[in-house]
Amino acid sequence: MTQSTPRKILVTGCASGIGLAQTMLFLDKGDQVYGVDKQRPRAFNQPNFFFYQADLAGDLTDLLAQLPQTFDVICHTAGILDDYKPLLETSDADFTQIWATNLTPVITFTRHFLPEMIAQKSGIIITMCSIASFVAGGGGAAYTTSKHALAGFTKQLALDYARTGVQIFGIAPGAVKTGMTRQDFEADNGQMADWVAGETPIGRWAEPSEIAELTAFLASGKASYMHGEIVKIDGGWTLK
Ligand code: NAI
Numbered sequence: 497m498t499q500s501t502p503r504k505i506l507v508t509g510c511a512s513g514i515g516l517a518q519t520m521l522f523l524d525k526g527d528q529v530y531g532v533d534k535q536r537p538r539a540f541n542q543p544n545f546f547f548y549q550a551d552l553a554g555d556l557t558d559l560l561a562q563l564p565q566t567f568d569v570i571c572h573t574a575g576i577l578d579d580y581k582p583l584l585e586t587s588d589a590d591f592t593q594i595w596a597t598n599l600t601p602v603i604t605f606t607r608h609f610l611p612e613m614i615a616q617k618s619g620i621i622i623t624m625c626s627i628a629s630f631v632a633g634g635g636g637a638a639y640t641t642s643k644h645a646l647a648g649f650t651k652q653l654a655l656d657y658a659r660t661g662v663q664i665f666g667i668a669p670g671a672v673k674t675g676m677t678r679q680d681f682e683a684d685n686g687q688m689a690d691w692v693a694g695e696t697p698i699g700r701w702a703e704p705s706e707i708a709e710l711t712a713f714l715a716s717g718k719a720s721y722m723h724g725e726i727v728k729i730d731g732g733w734t735l736k
Contacts, residue, residue: 505527508533510529514708517707521708522715528546532550552597566616569621572623576676577639578639579636581637583637586637591637591638598639598643620715622666627734630668665723665725665727666725667710667729671693677701695733696730697731
């Protein structure tokens with residue numbers, strides 16, 4: 497279904513997994529998507545898709561100058577996982593890289609685009625948290641720390657700017673079949689993937705499209721009395 501006025505939507509991590517599913521769903525709904533990723537997505541043949549290739553862990557000055565200065569919706573989706581390593585097996589460099597990807601660009605982008613959203617008294621910002629924003633074990637020391645920090649950032653942002661007309665949300669997925677988790681399916685005949693499915697109360701992994709559908713709802717304006725919520729979509733993982 498298409499809308500009469502296309503919204504401008506920024507999606508980071510648009511080339512794979514959840515970001516790709518969000519991009520495709522927004523395009524399907526008639527939105528304009530400005531996608532950022534360090535790798536090229538497959539061709540969409542979509543006049544409403546604008547791609548910016550950039551490393552979000554690097555200097556963002558040029559990228560921020562090239563992007564449109566106003567967005568209706570921003571999905572901070574790009575992220576990287578660690579190797580589920582505990583602190584003593586995680587170097588400072590690993591911590592820095594995870595932090596520089598999962599948290600710092602979210603802060604930099606939000607600082608850049610929020611003033612215009614506030615001026616327009618509208619806008620929706622969605623961060624991609626994780627069950628690792630709530631519990632340990634969804635990643636290693638670096639990933640879990642970064643996702644807890646991202647949840648904290650999301651909540652404080654939502655509280656500080658609650659009366660501006662800008663809506664702020666987080667999404668906290670459990671196990672989603674994407675490039676990030678591909679190894680779980682490929683190594684050891686997929687034993688890890690089977691274990692994760694077994695440990696998930698509803699007994700299966702999520703498809704990226706399921707996270708995209710939740711994103712579309714939060715971005716729709718229909719979640720009008722929700723604010724600052726970090727919505728779990730984890731097949732019941734955090735019930736235990
Ligand atoms: P993915 O690996 O399939 O996609 C991530 C995308 O982000 C890739 O296209 C990658 O190139 C891009 N990216 C990574 N680092 C970047 C950088 N420095 N600069 C520019 N682009 C960069 O992963 P997936 O699973 O779609 O993850 C998306 C988000 O969802 C991440 O924030 C992840 O932490 C979160 N998440 C994923 C879960 C899962 O089970 N797959 C569970 C919970 C959260």
